[in-house]
Amino acid sequence: MPSLHGDEIDGPIAFKRSSASMKKNMPTPTRSSGTVVKPNSLGQHCQKSNLKRLRVEDVLMSDDSDDDKPIAVRMKVCERKSKEIIRKGAMPDGDSEDERPIASRKNVRERKLTTINAGGAKADGDRDQNSDDEKPLAARLAISSAAPKTGGNVSDDDSEDDKPLTARFNLVTGGASRNSVERRGGRSDQTVSALNKDRWPSDASDSSSVESEPKDEPEHDGRKKWSTLVHNGVVFPPPYKPHGVKMLYHGRPVDLTPEQEEVATMFAVMKDTEYASKETFITNFFTDWRKILGKTHIITEFELCDFTPIYEWHFREKEKKSHMTSEEKKALQEEKSKQVEKFMWAFVDGVKEKVGNFRVEPPGLFRGRGEHPKMGRLKRRIRPSDITINIGEEAPVPVCPTPGESWKEVKHDKTVTWLASWNDPINEKDIKYVFLAASSSLKGQSDKEKYEKARKLKDYIGSIRANYTKDFSSNDQRKKQIAVATYLIDKLALRAGNEKDEDEADTVGCCTLKVENVTCLPPNKLQFDFLGKDSIRYYNTVEVELAVYEAIKEFCAGKKKGGNVFDKLDTTKLNAHLKNLMPGLTAKVFRTYNASITLDTFLNKETTDGTVDEKAKVYQRANKEVAIICNHQRAVPKSHDSQMNKLNEKINELTAQRDQLNVELEKANKLVSKRAKKRKLVGSDGDAKRRRKLTPEMLQKKLSQVETRIVETDNHKNNKEDLKTVALGTSKINYLDPRITVAWCKTHEVPIDRDKIFTKTILEKFAWAMDVDPDFRF
DNA sequence: CCCCTGACTTAGAACCATTAGT
DNA sequence: ACTAATGGTTCTAAGTCAGGGG
Numbered sequence: 157m158p159s160l161h162g163d164e165i166d167g168p169i170a171f172k173r174s175s176a177s178m179k180k181n182m183p184t185p186t187r188s189s190g191t192v193v194k195p196n197s198l199g200q201h202c203q204k205s206n207l208k209r210l211r212v213e214d215v216l217m218s219d220d221s222d223d224d225k226p227i228a229v230r231m232k233v234c235e236r237k238s239k240e241i242i243r244k245g246a247m248p249d250g251d252s253e254d255e256r257p258i259a260s261r262k263n264v265r266e267r268k269l270t271t272i273n274a275g276g277a278k279a280d281g282d283r284d285q286n287s288d289d290e291k292p293l294a295a296r297l298a299i300s301s302a303a304p305k306t307g308g309n310v311s312d313d314d315s316e317d318d319k320p321l322t323a324r325f326n327l328v329t330g331g332a333s334r335n336s337v338e339r340r341g342g343r344s345d346q347t348v349s350a351l352n353k354d355r356w357p358s359d360a361s362d363s364s365s366v367e368s369e370p371k372d373e374p375e376h377d378g379r380k381k382w383s384t385l386v387h388n389g390v391v392f393p394p395p396y397k398p399h400g401v402k403m404l405y406h407g408r409p410v411d412l413t414p415e416q417e418e419v420a421t422m423f424a425v426m427k428d429t430e431y432a433s434k435e436t437f438i439t440n441f442f443t444d445w446r447k448i449l450g451k452t453h454i455i456t457e458f459e460l461c462d463f464t465p466i467y468e469w470h471f472r473e474k475e476k477k478s479h480m481t482s483e484e485k486k487a488l489q490e491e492k493s494k495q496v497e498k499f500m501w502a503f504v505d506g507v508k509e510k511v512g513n514f515r516v517e518p519p520g521l522f523r524g525r526g527e528h529p530k531m532g533r534l535k536r537r538i539r540p541s542d543i544t545i546n547i548g549e550e551a552p553v554p555v556c557p558t559p560g561e562s563w564k565e566v567k568h569d570k571t572v573t574w575l576a577s578w579n580d581p582i583n584e585k586d587i588k589y590v591f592l593a594a595s596s597s598l599k600g601q602s603d604k605e606k607y608e609k610a611r612k613l614k615d616y617i618g619s620i621r622a623n624y625t626k627d628f629s630s631n632d633q634r635k636k637q638i639a640v641a642t643y644l645i646d647k648l649a650l651r652a653g654n655e656k657d658e659d660e661a662d663t664v665g666c667c668t669l670k671v672e673n674v675t676c677l678p679p680n681k682l683q684f685d686f687l688g689k690d691s692i693r694y695y696n697t698v699e700v701e702l703a704v705y706e707a708i709k710e711f712c713a714g715k716k717k718g719g720n721v722f723d724k725l726d727t728t729k730l731n732a733h734l735k736n737l738m739p740g741l742t743a744k745v746f747r748t749y750n751a752s753i754t755l756d757t758f759l760n761k762e763t764t765d766g767t768v769d770e771k772a773k774v775y776q777r778a779n780k781e782v783a784i785i786c787n788h789q790r791a792v793p794k795s796h797d798s799q800m801n802k803l804n805e806k807i808n809e810l811t812a813q814r815d816q817l818n819v820e821l822e823k824a825n826k827l828v829s830k831r832a833k834k835r836k837l838v839g840s841d842g843d844a845k846r847r848r849k850l851t852p853e854m855l856q857k858k859l860s861q862v863e864t865r866i867v868e869t870d871n872h873k874n875n876k877e878d879l880k881t882v883a884l885g886t887s888k889i890n891y892l893d894p895r896i897t898v899a900w901c902k903t904h905e906v907p908i909d910r911d912k913i914f915t916k917t918i919l920e921k922f923a924w925a926m927d928v929d930p931d932f933r934f
Numbered sequence: 935c936c937c938c939t940g941a942c943t944t945a946g947a948a949c950c951a952t953t954a955g956t
Numbered sequence: 957a958c959t960a961a962t963g964g965t966t967c968t969a970a971g972t973c974a975g976g977g978g
Contacts (some may be wrong), residue, residue: 282969485951517968525946525969572941580969587940587970602942651944652972689971691946728936729971744943744972790946795961883946883962890944914963937978944971953962 173377199898379571381598387502387511389554390576390590391495392540393518401469404462405455416453417466419445419534422521424463425470431523431531440489440532441521502575502592510593511575516543522582524693533580540564542578565810573598580598583659594889595920604924607893609740610748611934616738617749621646623737628703634724638708638733641666641722645743648698649750649785652727652743663687666743667730669721669729680705751782751891756934759900772905772911775897780879782887790883796876803873809864817862821855870881888914894922899932 262357280492396418402409403420412420423432431437442458449455496503499514519537524530540556541564549568556562564578569639573591580586592598613620620642627639644650645666653665664670664686673686682705683697700708711721734741758778763771793799828851850858894914901908908914912920 318949513967515967523947523969528969574941577941582969585939589941591942599943606943654972656971663970665971690969692946727972728974742973747944788945793962799961886945912963917965935973935978937976939976941974942972945968945969947967949964949966951962951964952973955960956958 212578231289249528301872339460356896377392381573382504382548382570384501384550385503385570385575387429387547387554387575388552389500389545390543391515392497392538393516394559398464399469401466403466404464406460407462409465410455416445416448418519419448420463421466421470422519422534424466426521427463427467431521434531435527437521440530441534444493444532444534479494504592504596504598506595509596509598511592514575514590514592516578516587525663525763526663526687527708528661529659530582533582537580538578544577546572546574546576595917595923600921600924603921606748607752607895609849610745610752610893612752613738613745613749614934616741617646625703628701628707634729636707637711637725637776638730639705640711641725641730642734643701643704645746646750647700648684648696649747649787650694651747652730656728661687661691663689663691665727667720667725667727667818670717671715671719672717673719674708674712676712677706682708688787692787692789692850696787703724747786748891748893751786751887752893752896752934754785755779755892756896759896760933763900763904768906768910771906772913773898775883775913776904776911779892780882782892783882786887786891788883788886789881792880796880799924800873800877803869805875807866807869807873810862814859814862814866817859820850820866821852821859824850824852824855889918889921893934894925895928895932896934898925898928902928902930 201925254412277531277653342471348415396414398417399421400417402411403424419441423445426432437456445451446455455461500511502509502511516538517535520535522528522530522533522535539563540558543563544565544567545563546555546567546569553563553566554827574589575592577587580588582732594600594603624639624642624646627635628643630636630639645652652664653667653669655668657665665688669684669686673684675683675685677683677697680702681697681699685695708721711723713720713721715723731742734745754779758781760775762774764774880913897913898908900906903914906913908919909916919926
């Protein structure tokens with residue numbers, strides 16, 4: 157496919173979407189903001205001495221196919237320091253052009269090179285090792301997560317904390333788990349539960365591993381997610397506490413029952429949000445509220461309602477809270493966490509795992525994104541009788557918290573990973589789930605599988621591209637549409653685009669693009685403008701293959717506004733086609749592939765032998781590029797403008813300082829040369845006295861310090877401006893193979909927690925990737 | 935084949951603890 | 957020590973995709 161990507165060999169280019177690319181979704185600006193370089197408070201993750209480690213567990217498991225192997229030892233990087241053998245990873249065949257995402261290579265969006273400056277960093281590369289930091293972060297993590305001291309008493313028996321369920325259920329899996337621990341040599345009881353995590357739950361593909369499951373396990377059908385599952389159910393929000401503050405109707409205070417007051421309060425406290433002025437929101441809220449007020453209630457018109465007394469009450473409450481002393485706050489917090497402690501953990505096949513969202517969603521007004529037709533609707537309170545519990549049949553069923561009530565259902569479905577579920581009150585056919593946290597083995601395993609699949613796409617991408625290029629000119633209209641859609645998904649990392657219901661926000665993805673979303677700009681450019689997931693605007697102009705351009709023009713011809721560009725296509729058909737090209741391939745894999753290969757390529761190309769600071773900046777630039785490809789946006793932080801002003805002021809101030817120093821330096825230099833000529837001459841005024849103390853050398857030093865600060869501040873400012881609408885986190889958490897990052901950190905000796913490349917939580921989520929070989933390439 | 939539902943991933947905003955600045 | 961900014965964590969909405977049933 158010579159011409160298709162021929163002009164794209166230049167590698168990723170940093171670019172910026174035009175400022176016209178603003179969000180259309182509900183604004184409600186956040187306060188979060190861009191990545192600002194901060195001194196590192198955490199320690200180094202990988203010291204030189206343990207950069208390269210043996211994956212001892214690989215040897216134990218002795219299955220190199222990687223794919224189905226029980227994943228590496230978790231949370232114990234610290235224990236592997238001494239093992240120095242390198243496990244040679246399979247080298248991908250590097251640089252063939254096919255492996256680079258197209259989007260990153262060529263881009264016709266109004267582009268602007270990033271202004272992040274790799275230089276300008278302080279020469280402080282290796283500061284920051286105070287003694288506390290000596291301990292690798294991962295080691296500290298290991299301690300904290302391996303031995304959650306308190307609670308976890310799913311069995312209500314503290315003494316069994318670390319091994320109770322393995323003991324109770326080892327007939328099923330406990331034996332294997334225990335073995336795996338013992339084989340690795342004696343370890344304190346404290347770490348047992350974490351080490352048990354070394355074992356993935358049994359699954360069909362596991363049979364080749366050294367520690368195979370008992371063969372008499374009946375369900376080795378690959379769909380089984382767990383053998384034993386123990387947990388304590390869910391936490392319900394506290395019942396509503398009436399405040400008795402009366403809102404006004406027609407200027408007069410109104411009596412409301414607690415139930416009515418609750419909903420009024422939900423509305424009142426949203427005064428400061430964009431929702432409060434949205435017509436749809438108000439209408440939906442008022443309709444639902446009136447149902448609770450009843451037909452005969454005096455409140456019949458929204459315009460006559462005055463919620464401010466309630467709003468003000470709420471405001472005062474918030475103030476009160478924030479004025480509490482830190483001790484009081486801490487005490488309150490502790491009390492709370494004590495109450496939920498036992499819900500935070502589950503035991504999956506005897507291994508203690510964190511539960512994710514164990515809290516049932518509290519009642520409230522629905523906050524749909526974009527122009528969601530249901531925004532403002534009352535999301536009613538969920539009761540125990542709404543909840544289905546999924547738990548091992550051996551495990552005690554959590555007690556229903558309301559006396560006289562019972563769970564909707566208790567089931568023991570081993571093929572699913574959720575612990576509890578209920579129907580979403582806004583959309584009764586939707587189901588909400590309680591899952592394990594991202595740090596759990598179950599999530600980690602499927603995460604790894606996701607990235608392995610994306611890596612596999614690398615081997616197929618060449619033929620896939622050849623395939624669709626051929627079909628650009630197919631006479632079969634469906635084939636042609638599939639080809640063009642695949643091209644867009646590959647090149648632009650678009651989402652698949654499932655059909656949506658009438659009662660959802662009107663957003664699109666690739667397969668659901670409407671004719672008005674694409675404009676053909678001769679000779680061969682396409683301009684996309686549509687609202688994607690979360691009603692985030694995708695606005696991008698790209699140069700495409702002429703065949704693609706012509707095809708799109710043809711698809712759009714004669715269709716009315718609202719017509720589908722791809723009328724012979726939907727995600728099911730598209731994915732069915734993709735499955736023929738590569739086993740397991742679906743549209744979303746391209747996004748993962750595109751993101752990860754971009755990071756890998758960028759890092760390998762752009763990383764220089766600079767300071768750690770400079771390297772961390774390279775990482776951020778790579779991250780930013782991926783975020784832009786994936787169109788991960790955020791609202792401009794509320795305080796952005798004022799922050800920019802402050803930085804400008806600072807720069808002005810520093811510039812003035814610099815000018816002043818220049819003047820003084822000049823004077824000092826003159827003075828020196830005068831003195832050299834006329835040694836006796838001494839200045840007598842105070843100014844000269846002061847200046848005498850500052851030698852030209854000192855002034856020069858001061859001057860360069862100020863200059864450095866100016867450059868730093870300017871970089872900082874530009875960076876902030878650059879990132880004001882870019883969300884870096886989403887790609888880090890969902891699209892970038894963590895092994896790329898870990899390997900890069902090891903190779904370039906960048907502590908992984910430096911500048912928060914990975915935060916504590918992300919490290920926990922990616923525990924499975926921590927022992928990757930430094931030579932790993934995506 | 936649809937069409938529908940269930941399960942799971944991906945997403946930005948809200949929340950809130952920590953840190954930086956004064 | 958206080959306050960404001962910052963950014964990590966939690967929350968839950970909104971996607972993707974598989975698979976069951978007609």
